[in-house]
Amino acid sequence: MNQFWSIKQQLTKNMLHSVRILSSAFLLLIGSLSILTACTKQPVDPKNPTGVDPGTSGQDGYLVGKVTDPQGKPLPKATVFVDHTVFTGDGPEVKTAADGAYKVQMVDFAGEWIAKGYILKQYNDRVYKIDLDPENDAPFTSTEKPVRNFQWKLTGHIPDLSLDLYYGGTMEMSRDLNADDLWDNENIEFTLTPVGPLIDGSTGKVLKLQAKKRYNDTIKDIPMGRYKVTAVYKPTGEQLLVRNAWDFSDELVYEPSVTMDFLGTESATRFNSMSVGYTNRH
Template sequence: MSANIFIRSIAGSAILTAGILLALISCTGNGEIDPEQNDSDGQSGYLVGKVTDPAGNALPDATIFTENTVYKNRGAEVSSSSDGTYKLSLVAGLGQWTAKGYILKAYNGKVYKINLHPDNTASFTEDEKPVRNFQWKLQGHIADKSLDLYYGGTAELYRDLNSELRDSENVEFTFRPDGPLIDGSGGKVLKLRCGKSGTSGYNLIKDIPIGRYKVSAVYVPTGQSLRVTDAWNDGTYYPEVTMEFYGTDQSYRSNQMGIGYTDL
């Protein structure tokens, strides 16, 4: 390679890098564009949309961000405004982007990170006038169907080592809301079981709306009431135990709880 070509190559790379950086910081400090300029019909060069809560009301302070499908880097991010709308500048000339979002919600002294559900998962370019609306869902499979993940929390089940009840799929757990759920709604009584042995859902109860619950259990084949415990924090068994999901303070167990049970 000649010296001139080498210099031109370096210069071209520097210009591209500078262009990317300028585009990424063209928003305000947190990536936010003036909400007054939002255009719900789309606008070339921007990603726009609205974020709503489980009841369909505007949801402020949700975080929306972009990811590039080629460079695998996160782009700018923006917080939704008081009316739930957002507008985010896109980097030109870098191909396709996808949009994602989440909220951080304080509840019963903990903070929970919950992913938002997009109304459209298709990638887009900056000139397509993309519009992506998001909703906070208490339950349901996440948009990426290739992953076994849900918007609700997960309960891991632990049989007492001295118990002979080895068919945990036949244990029915009752979850009674103890106060409002994380979105402020009243919730409802849930009767749930884990998946069958050999499945990905064995000893797991998935997609439970985040909340505080009074939990009890019964062995369905005989109708026997079992005793339960907070497996990660206590170890003493009771006819009923009050349970909460871990928050972001326990990153590897966030949005999860552990329930122990025994027939002894």
């Protein structure tokens, strides 16, 4: 009997030794795999800190997308935010990364949200706020995985067709009170010649613009830039004199041409607009 217990104890010791060896080997294998995984882990891309691959499927709990400039290149430092369709002004906002990508953590709140965006652009010592054009302006809920891409456009109608709003600037026409007639302002042709690059750095074109109908004193959707402005009365070919109508200096001086900028954010009501005064009184 003693011999039997001696053999049993020896077998138990051998089994425990084998288990220890297997456990050690298993732990060594796990450690090796962890080291290998750590070595092969991809570092954070400084050009894509959000980790978002814009244009692909969305992410749970986030709104993701990309913002591009008028040439289709990534646009960093643009602002994207979400606005509730009922309780406006309560949504979070973020800035785009160097690659134009963004990721907004959604608020778990009932109802639908809309993604919006804008940029603040410094140009000729002024700051301009410009809305971004959404690729998809459909509302979404916080439980979806929405993807909303945006582009900065120089011109074009803002998606809400109920509003007469455009991405381009607005030029107001201001007839001088002492002008002879010139009530038919739809017959006045304004020539806008770019002075330097446009607001996005691109080369602009010479524009010839007229009001669409009589008494319509605005021309909309002009690419934002600095322009030299001249005017001609089309029925007679007479060159008119022009001025910056928002220059409220003591003397109202009209010249054959005037170089003008659109107002920026320094104006609360007429931002992205300019006003050209005109007359035929020399």
